[in-house]
Amino acid sequence: MQSLSKQILGFYLLLIVLGGALSTLVYLNGNSVASTTSSLVDVDLPLQDNISKLRFAIFAQKPILYEYYANTDKDTFHKKFTESKNVIKAGLYMIPRDDQSQSFLTQIEFQTAEISRLGELLDQTLSSASIDWDKARDILVDVSATESKVTPLIDTFVSLNKKHISSVAELAKSKMQLIIQLVISVIIVILIFALLLGKNVKAYLEKN
Secondary structure, rough: HHHHHHHHHHHHHHHHHHHHHHHHHHHHHHHHHHHHHHHHHHHHHHHHHHHHHHHHHHHHHHHHHHHHHHHHHHHHHHHHHHHHHHEEEEEEEOOOHHHHHHHHHHHHHHHHHHHHHHHHHHHHHHHHHOOOOOHHHHHHHHHHHHHHHHHHHHHHHHHHHHHHHHHHHHHHHHHHHHHHHHHHHHHHHHHHHHHHHHHHHHHHHHHH
C-alpha cells in the first residue's frame, strides 16, 4: 500500500511539474506570437501598403508627362503631377530608414527627384511661346530612361518587404506549432503515467 501511495503521490507531483512547465512555456511562446503578430499587423502590413502606394505614384508620373505632351493642358498637368509628387514624398517619409532600406530609398529619392526635374523642364518647354517639340521628345526619352532605373529598385524593395512579411508570418506559425506540440506531448506523457498507475492500482485491488 505504501508503494502505491508513493506512486499516486508521484503522479500528482508529475502533474504539478508538467502543468507548471507547460504553463510557463505556453506563456512565453504565446507572448512571442502576440508580439510577432502585433508587429505584422501594426508595422509590416501597413509598410507594404505604403510601398505599394509609392510604387503606383512613381510609375504614374511618366503617363502624366506623356499626356501633357499630347494635350498641353497645363492646369491638369500641374494638378496631377503635384499630387503624384506629394504621394511620393509622403511615401518615402513614412518608410522606416533601417540598414536594409536606406540604400534603396536614397537611390529611389535620387531618381524620383530627377523625374520631377524633367517634369519641370518639360513644363517650361511646353509653356514657351514657340514650343521646341524635339526638345520635349528628348525630355520624355530621359523620363523613360530614368523610370527604367527606378523600376528595379522599387521592385526589389517590394520583394524584400514581402519576404520579410513571409518570414515574420512563418515565425508566428512555428511558435503556434510549438505550443500545440508541447500541449500534445504533455498530454501523452500524462496519459502514459495514468495508464501505468491504473494498472498498478488494478493489480493492487485484485491482489487484495
